[in-house]
Amino acid sequence: MRAALRLWWALARRQGPDRLTTGLAVLAFTAVTWALLTTLGGLRAFVDRAAVERTEPEPSGMAEVYVVLAVVAAALILVPLITLGGAAARLAIARRNARMAALRLAGATTGQVAGMAVADALAQAVAGALAGAVLYGATLPLVALLHFQGRAFAVGELWVGSWGAFALPAVPLVALVSALAALRRVAVTPLGVAARTGVKPLSWTRLLPLFVLVGVFLLAANGLLRLDAIVVLAILVASLAGAMWVFNLVGPWLISVLGRVVARRARSVPTLLAGRRIVDDPKAAWRSVGGVALVAFVAGVLSVSPGLAATGAEEDHLGVDIATGTAITLVIASLLAAVSTGVTQAGRVLDHAGEYRALHLAGTEVATLHAARMRETWIPLAVCVGGASVTALALITPFIDVLADEPVGVVLFVGSVVAGCALVLGGTAASRRMVDRAAGAAVPA
């Protein structure tokens, strides 16, 4: 393995055309680390404020509520964080096909090639983690401008401190696990990296855990009131974790159904391509929109909180703070989704550069290729985020009077949904020039 590492180091310094994918993967790990540290720093600030409040003569207990809400927000961001970390690691592995095959042809064993690929992913994750940590430090003064509990943060409050020692290694760890998982799905032979033939459709059985979860929750809810508070909390946390898991099981299945409907009903080439690509990889489409949809739903429901919590008292900030917090969570989740979409799309363009080129040579306008890529993102985005937002707003219609009196929550919600969608679409648009380049690769003049 030492020989493999030496060879990896020699190759790592001569990347050539792989430099772009390396840059993208490092960028993704940077975003993951920044979001992780910023979220943890925020959580720590609320924990510290609660600790200070407990020393007061008559603690109100409100600070504890903020800690619980910050934990929930961090949990909501965790899913898109891990997803993006995984996507970045897959990018690090998948784009090395030609090199891995050439190394096998030159006599490297499968283990040596795998070792080099994992070293690639790990090195990028470490570089991204360091860059993310620097970015986190640089943006602390900006984050500190946010007002919670009626006052801005001090920069020191948002310092992640010793928690960072646990959080930073988590990024390369996620990369390592994802890289190993990605390697299991390919066979590296001297003649090339085995291509996927055929797509196994996602089974409807993915829906079963949803029914099980709902059933268990209903049964548990009946007995909840008779249980100890700690047991109730444990059940609620387990339900939340289960809901996240089920959400990520059901989401891709729903997206694949959506893709099939879009492909079947498509009348134009861009829509047909978009539908087929969604069916081809519903999990990738879900990675782009799932996290944003989840947070959009939560933010939509909580947008009513400023109105409900308004008591007229000057000190009562909880309602507005909840709306602000969910809006921030939504924007961070969207930012992560945007990077995830950008990374996935960039990887796909690199993968299919040959087909793009051949299509363009045969008379397909590059605009058609761009339109297909944008539809591939905005159709699931509109359906999932739009659906989640509309459902959330439908749930809060009984409080329409409250909303009329205190519209700040809804304004924040709508604003963050629009910003979130713009970010995700921007993630797709970012690889536009790569498509231009791929399509025109054989056209030097």
Next chain:
Amino acid sequence: MTATLSARDLRMTYGDGPAAAHALAGVDLDLGAESLAVMGPSGSGKTTLLHCLAGIVRPTSGSVTWQGQDLARLSDARRTVLRRSDFGFVFQSGQLLPELPAVENVALPLMLAGVDRRTATERAARWLDHLGLAGLEQRRPGELSGGQGQRVAIARALVTSPGVVFADEPTGALDAATGQEVMSLLVRSTSAAGAALVVVTHDEGVAAWCGRVVTMGDGLLVDDRRTPAAAPGGGLR
């Protein structure tokens, strides 16, 4: 459509100054309704000639006339539309979209030209049937053999009833026997469809399928000969 593609004093230079490379150094060529093989060693200008004839690149100087218009003077957008409507292309590999089933890959140029999806799919299915791929319409490129994939590519090249089909090493990724099958099908189908065929190849066996063989060397045509090639068969519209 009767092919009348003419190139006059075609020159293509990459780079400038002492490092300039002359891929084409003054080529004259007339193409009728025939099959033409372009041969020559690597770097002789074969693929550049194909790209200029098909309007993929603008030559540095000279003209390429197709149906009375000089491709070298058309805008990029106009040449793109023309490639789609008047020409068909078969490459060595990597031309089929992996996420689309075979029938949709073939229907693609028709849909791009504005034909409604149902009509486009029906015509595509007829072409697949004609090329011996009945029953494989819903297979995706990854589920087809190399030879089957090239047949899908031939169907896609011919589905728009083009005037000229351009093929760049169409059998380069196939074994000898499958390559012969594919060439036979390409030559017969193109001829039956009334289209001209331009095949760039370094393989004598492939060139033997064409009625005319030109050889290139250092950016010039150095040989132009007729061969007794046979291209019987039936076409489809």
